[in-house]
Amino acid sequence: MPVRERTLATLVALTFALPPPLLAAPPPATEPVAPTPSPAQLLPQLQQAARSSTLAWERLAYLTDRIGARLANTPAMAKAVQWAVATLTADGHDNVRTEPVMVPDWRRGRAGARLLAPVEREIPILALGGSVGTPGVEAPVVVVRSFAELGPQVAGTIVEFNVPMGEGVPTIQHYGAAAAYRTGGASAAARHGAVAVLVRSVTTRSLATLHTGLMVYADDAPRIPAAAITTEDADTLDRLARAGVSLRLRVEMDAADHGTVESHNVLAEIRGRQRPEEIVLVGAHLDSWDVGQGAHDDGVGVVHVLETMRLIRALPVPPRRTIRAILFTCEEQGVYGGRAYAATHGGERHVAALESDLGAFRPRAWGASGSREQPGWLVDAARPLGLPVFAGGGGADIAPLAAHGVLLVGLYPDDTHYFDVHHSPADTLDKVDPQELTEGLAAFAGLAWLLANTD
């Protein structure tokens, strides 16, 4: 245990560096024995270790560069599961295991669109997750800026939803309204007879970048193809349509659903020394969309979880409660891993569930959901970390635990640039600042430690 020995030495040094007590203690009669440090005393050591972790970056680089994008049904995801199990095992945790989860076997294939009038040119598109494909559909284009604009005029057309994501900090507050068109636009347009939909990429900044994401078909509408287009092309077609120019487009997409396949959640524990049956869950999702590298979304969260576990295990005292790490599968395509976990484990005694799924930026706040008294308890417990707690939020993977009354807590970093890369080929390691990665880790590990030890 060289790591643990080094840590103890550091702690002793730290203890001796503390200011002297107000009343001088009498000199010890015998050789001094260092007292067991309290959880609160260990917090600075844990956070310092987090801030100086180089493994956080190295592990993220391995996951992004050597495994890469990892849609739940792919060999890359299976490789990521193996890597996570091997890492958690090597770090010496308890009960390292996988749990099977059936996930959609949706495959993207190729996609392309061609503007036929007024100018003939290619329009890059990216199938939305879950969309059906088409060998080719050609139709006039109708551009709308809200669901309310849909009507009989879209029958037989390709509908473009051009609803810009709002701007302003925090950015995530504007995400839902824009993403609603991505999620539900196809069925809404299909009810009026549309033959395909193109949805403006959900982002506030674009350099001709396509952003994918989940779409869901309603049962009462035909299943029509749905793809993202760039904000640039969305605006160009909108300007032309508003100038009275007739637009005509051809869309081809291979995307298809091939049923379901087995993937896995990955779990591991640090067993609590006093209340092992009480669980503090620390989670992130191991899967990603199949473009980019899944760096901010959610490789960063994966590393926050792995490093939280490693650094807490390296402390000289185990936590009072059990800390359970979970790396969820298939969050992107509908929270399959999160729902499976809640169905199997929801009845266990979860004191709190923490998630990191908003990237590696400077920590800004905690968002908490749960029963009325729980957030108050959280505010007290989190006080040493110096970050505010706001009501609401948590994380997609842990959300299914709400039905079991579990306190849900999400790490909310500054998200000014998160949606620049979210679900796009630009979600790559170079967008991650190593220092901000470890700042997030220091907060995340700190809260896990405090919640696992508080009264």
Add this chain to the structure above:
Amino acid sequence: MPVRERTLATLVALTFALPPPLLAAPPPATEPVAPTPSPAQLLPQLQQAARSSTLAWERLAYLTDRIGARLANTPAMAKAVQWAVATLTADGHDNVRTEPVMVPDWRRGRAGARLLAPVEREIPILALGGSVGTPGVEAPVVVVRSFAELGPQVAGTIVEFNVPMGEGVPTIQHYGAAAAYRTGGASAAARHGAVAVLVRSVTTRSLATLHTGLMVYADDAPRIPAAAITTEDADTLDRLARAGVSLRLRVEMDAADHGTVESHNVLAEIRGRQRPEEIVLVGAHLDSWDVGQGAHDDGVGVVHVLETMRLIRALPVPPRRTIRAILFTCEEQGVYGGRAYAATHGGERHVAALESDLGAFRPRAWGASGSREQPGWLVDAARPLGLPVFAGGGGADIAPLAAHGVLLVGLYPDDTHYFDVHHSPADTLDKVDPQELTEGLAAFAGLAWLLANTD
């Protein structure tokens, strides 16, 4: 001439709004006759008209949305030439005409790369202008960060040049060093036996965006395929290579040279009232790369030229010298229009040549090249515009006139974001700020007017 009448009315109103002279003039004995305003007096009116031009935006929107990208050998470029001739004719200019220029008939076709090891995935690439294609070449990848790193180790490999563009204002000062790898990388690597090159996109900001641009083969090296890759992929391959991971890639490209075809420069004049044989040239290039819309590069310059001509013609007094507008063809692929113009017209009496080819951002300075005494003359003439003049610069299209001793002047806006979109699919109308477009126009038209009237 309703425009001219309105302009005159504005001028009269402006004249009467001037502060009274220090000595009161005696009351006129007869009905006052407005004196012919001097060129200096007309400058504020010209600049005000430029700042309030809505046609600037409308013309740019037409060029970008309805004509679109316009590589010199394409039907879109021919359409742009027709549109420019029609616009200049409708604006009532003199000697509106085209002059033929033979340009390369290079065609991009499709391009793709696939990383085969260590992770198998697609790597988007974009052929560099002028590159040969390949039905498919598969080889190990060697990453270099300078020409000096090329050596025997690259024989039989695909060389990646990963040389980031430097940062700092003005951005253009960092462009040449990075673009040198795009221009000359293929031949430099081929001399050492490389079979293809991938060049990091020349930009300081990327959201998985590919930037094309001209490449040139040397006579003493085999012609190997050359394509841009994103900064994200350039960094990923670099990190893997430096970690000792063996990389293997397959590249396919349709790009091919099909000889030459005829394109056209477009010219028009406002004949000088006193020295018609002296020419102030105002130019920009009408062609663009075949990705995006050629908005900042150089649709903005085209509109600066068109609107400068329209607004000066609307003034109540013609300029003393002739102002000649020129919209060059085929700047992007090697300044074909600029060289043809200099060859035909270089011997004429050009007092100065102005170019706008750095986009629609807030004007920052003039860059001037020419004989020793000329810039001093420019500094005096440009003083009313309030922008500094630095030595050096001009513009690619007008550069061939240097051999004829012509004073070359370029408009240098704040270029912080110019290279974010330059030569990429993100060079689109939404990136242009309408107010900054007309701020640039006010400066450009102002200088054209002053140079055409100064002593």
